[in-house]
Amino acid sequence: MRREGSRNRFSSTRDGATGQQYFSVNSGNCSHGQGPACGLSALTPGRGWLKAPALTRAADHPWATEVLAALEPSAAGTAAPRERTLGCASEWLRRSIPVVIPTETVYGLAAPALDRQAVAAIFAIKQRPLDNPLIAHVARLEQLELLGVRLSRMAEQLVQAFWPGPLTLVLPTSKEMPWVTAGLDSIAVRQPRHAFACSLIERVGPLAAPSANRSGLPSPTRASHVLQDLNGRVPLIVDGGELEHGLESTVLDVRGPAPVLLRPGAVSTEAIEASCRCAVRLPQAGGTVRSPGMKYRHYSPRAQLRLYPPLAGDARAARQLASDARELRAQGRRVAAIVREPVAGVERLILLPSEPRQVARQLFHWLRELDDQGMDCVLVEGVPAQGVGRAIMDRLQRAASHVQSAEAPVASIEVP
Numbered sequence: 001m002r003r004e005g006s007r008n009r010f011s012s013t014r015d016g017a018t019g020q021q022y023f024s025v026n027s028g029n030c031s032h033g034q035g036p037a038c039g040l041s042a043l044t045p046g047r048g049w050l051k052a053p054a055l056t057r058a059a060d061h062p063w064a065t066e067v068l069a070a071l072e073p074s075a076a077g078t079a080a081p082r083e084r085t086l087g088c089a090s091e092w093l094r095r096s097i098p099v100v101i102p103t104e105t106v107y108g109l110a111a112p113a114l115d116r117q118a119v120a121a122i123f124a125i126k127q128r129p130l131d132n133p134l135i136a137h138v139a140r141l142e143q144l145e146l147l148g149v150r151l152s153r154m155a156e157q158l159v160q161a162f163w164p165g166p167l168t169l170v171l172p173t174s175k176e177m178p179w180v181t182a183g184l185d186s187i188a189v190r191q192p193r194h195a196f197a198c199s200l201i202e203r204v205g206p207l208a209a210p211s212a213n214r215s216g217l218p219s220p221t222r223a224s225h226v227l228q229d230l231n232g233r234v235p236l237i238v239d240g241g242e243l244e245h246g247l248e249s250t251v252l253d254v255r256g257p258a259p260v261l262l263r264p265g266a267v268s269t270e271a272i273e274a275s276c277r278c279a280v281r282l283p284q285a286g287g288t289v290r291s292p293g294m295k296y297r298h299y300s301p302r303a304q305l306r307l308y309p310p311l312a313g314d315a316r317a318a319r320q321l322a323s324d325a326r327e328l329r330a331q332g333r334r335v336a337a338i339v340r341e342p343v344a345g346v347e348r349l350i351l352l353p354s355e356p357r358q359v360a361r362q363l364f365h366w367l368r369e370l371d372d373q374g375m376d377c378v379l380v381e382g383v384p385a386q387g388v389g390r391a392i393m394d395r396l397q398r399a400a401s402h403v404q405s406a407e408a409p410v411a412s413i414e415v416p
């Protein structure tokens, strides 16, 4: 699959008309096909561009993307990382080229956290706004030192309860790594539980990795999703199949006396509260944005998404959904529904499983699939905002163009 002889060069330019900062990727020649013998032009952004309200843009698509399996099938049923894939991924990373890896939550676009040039390339590839910091992933607690992180007592408790796993902690850092932190004095860290991710981090050190989607699209939970978004933009996608959680990690700021939920995710607020025996605070509506990523429109499919409250016991909402379906069809729009009970007159019907974890696992896949099928409008029944349901509703609300109810279906983090 890989195109032999391709070479990436990342460079940054400023748009004369808008003054915005962009990154671009240009192809060149590579000396061999086995490893990335690519001389990246030095990308040495200073603090200035991190503060700029900038967008990024990758101009070319020079890679013939290779997809390699993450795990070795084994008779015992235990999954071991595939040696060849590990070798290949480490080789690209050592040469400052980001690769896509599976984690237990979503696929990540990974680069060594201490390698400024490699991390800058993540922003170009994903077209990620430069003021949105990344999560640094470690394989062992000792690696936190490399990131200038010391665990507070509360953080230690949470780490004991949830690491390795889908909980990201925002902590102070004594290191200057603006390419990871976007110039903040804190850093987001987590220890993933996926066998491939852990082994790779053991080999190459802490990895900075955002979700491996193009900025603004739903996070990828299958290798095919990554291919849709990043084919030609990365040399390697490590295929870990359908991922365990299908939703991103919970992001928790643990710098103050009480933990603050910055992004609901695969670890529930209830579980965190039970573990640290204190209430988790939600950021104030209209208050300071404490997690830069939350101010961007996220998880959006191409189709218009309309979100309804859980329909059981809400006859008015159920009638509204059915009449919206009819009206949209009458306008000639292609309509899908993701609901617990069948509704008439929609072109595609996805029935919600009763187990919220199953909903979480499939949600981003459904949204991408319905886009592929050319749906114009997706009517979605919400789930109760408890446990992982809070994260599901957070993602749905961000994706929704309209919330179809006089009463807000759930409480969620509100940021301006």
Ligand code: TXA
Pocket: 103, 105, 106, 107, 108, 109, 132, 133, 134, 135, 166, 168, 170, 181, 184, 186, 187, 188, 209, 210, 211, 212, 247, 248, 249, 250, 251, 262, 263, 290, 291, 292, 293, 294
């Ligand atoms: O499950 C996950 O968390 C996946 C996998 C790959 O680990 N990663 C992920 O990364 O979802 P990303 O970049 O898509 O989302 C990270 C979120 C963003 O909203 C970002 O703004 C926030 O974490 N974040 C990162 N560093 C932060 C910091 N120092 N303070 C506050 N928020 C931070």
Ligand code: MG
Pocket: 210, 211, 219
């Ligand atoms: Mg993301």
